[in-house]
Amino acid sequence: MTLVRPPSSVDVAVIGAGAAGIAAARRLARSDLSVVVLEARDRIGGRAHTLLREGHALDLGCGWLHSADENPLAQMVEPEGLTIDRTPPPWESQAFDHEMTSAEQAEFGAAFAAFEGRVAEAAARGEEGPASRLFEPDCRWNPRIDAISGALNGARFAEVSIRDYDAYRDTGVNWRVIEGYGRLVERLGARLPVATHCAVSRIDRSGPVLRLETAKGAVEARAVIFTLPTDLIAAGVVRFDPPLPDLMEAAASLPLGLASKLHMTVTGAEDFPKDSQLWGRADTAETGGYHLRPFGRPMIEAWFGGDIARQLEAEGEAAFFAFAADELAHLLGSSFRKRIAPAAASMWGADPWSRGAYSHALPGKAGDRARLKAPVENRLFTAGEATSEVFYGTAHGAWLEGGRAAREALAALGLDPGPAPGDDEA
Incomplete structure (x- = not known):
């Protein structure tokens, strides 16, 4: 009441x-x-x-x-x-092979698992510091791993504690x-x-x-x-x-790190597998993740985390859609721009009673x-x-x-x- x-x-x-x-x-x-x-x-x-x-x-x-x-x-x-x-969540089902081949997807999965394994081993030894210290030097997947950190932590791994990241418990359900x-x-x-x-x-x-x-x-x-x-x-x-x-x-x-969402409508959504995912780019952390047809709806839910979320928020709500449209057009063809329209976006960093999404140590x-x-x-x-x-x-x-x-x-x-x-x- x-x-x-x-x-x-x-x-x-x-x-x-x-x-x-x-x-x-x-x-x-x-x-x-x-x-x-x-x-x-x-x-x-x-x-x-x-x-x-x-x-x-x-x-x-x-x-x-x-x-x-x-x-x-x-x-x-x-x-x-x-x-x-x-x-099952979309991160378990990559849509198409536009950004990465199946072999590359498997290679990235192995690289991310190996990174998390190094974090767990370092934490077990009582080590501390930025989790990015445990990146494999010159690994081609480091930018993508940092993009994942944007979704998980709202910040890059350089800003995230080794021991705190390892302490999180996820049952996978x-x-x-x-x-x-x-x-x-x-x-x-x-x-x-x-x-x-x-x-x-x-x-x-x-x-x-x-x-x-x-x-x-x-x-x-x-x-x-x-x-x-x-x-x-x-x-x-x-x-x-x-x-x-x-x-x-x-x-x-x-x-608080920042993770921002953009919900978009899409026409002809039956072209996409339900509850699948695309990422924009693999060579930079400043990219978006795209959940295609959540709940089977004719929609796309975009995620932006860390630096790119803060940059887009500073430019205003319309910047999220402009960025997403560019990335999706690059992945799915220039005509795709005409099929999408913004429905709602979050601005947690600009919200005076939040100033961010969720915490990281x-x-x-x-x-x-x-x-x-x-x-x-x-x-x-x-x-x-x-x-x-x-x-x-x-x-x-x-x-x-x-x-x-x-x-x-x-x-x-x-x-x-x-x-x-x-x-x-x-």
Whole structure:
């Protein structure tokens, strides 16, 4: 339920109505505590956001139930009246041989697997540094590997910690929600007490209760669960008095990379195999990945990560379509330009309440995920995808961390925190 104004006093205030904030609030709602969720945007969901275009639900943010066999959100899809699609992901099915022959595709697959093997071996030896240090010198596939990093991390491997990249856990099971991942997260938060248009600007820690200054007045709370993206924390969008330099430094070590999506309609889509993929170029990381006919729809979903995403965002939304049209025309023929049209694009870097897509640890900073989520005075608890040490960058990582923060808050307030992750909320 949407609140016109937040209450002036609660037991727990949750800042942010993304996946982490919603998970925390749902867990707290099962207690006798009073709770409010304070959200700066005019909607809930955070970086999970679904739009309806051309009669289809299009995810501008997270779209895949990664590690779906152990992803708690996957178990909530059907009970919420939504539909799971278990079609294998497009990265397992290369369309055509326009950019690379079958032999080259196999060669690239082997090169990427060997790179990840070197990362795992280095991490096991306790080594740290930029993951790009483990590129094979002069390997022709290094630019393509960096393009993959743009999709996975929102940044090139030169900006990504060896140990942090290796720590990510992926079971290899990837599903989708036909009606949209953002729609799922929205439904999960629909019955919570959320005050929208209610940005928090300051948290006063000087007294026995925390005092939050918001766009709709002051709120006092015995505990706060803080779920802002790391770039907002590091920039001091919410001011702490007294300051919390350790929290801000940890957030700065876990910056948000940028991964941008462009959804396009396409005529004559039956020419393409369903749920297959093309990449634009193999000789540069500044290229796009193209998911052809997602869900069998007459559409293309383009991905741009890292440097190219930031460059295109700086030029404006139309630049994404211009770039995609050029690459697809190069791959599929000049006449292909006439068959596509833009439907929707994400601009997470320009979004003032995100400033990016998902976090990566800078080289040497893998341990800062644990540092970021360390409780402050046993009454301020930070959660989000960036505090997840094995599922960072994902909605379910944020969800699990929101549940963890809620249990910490319950314990701090003298209540039974309930079971650890694996219960129906976390």
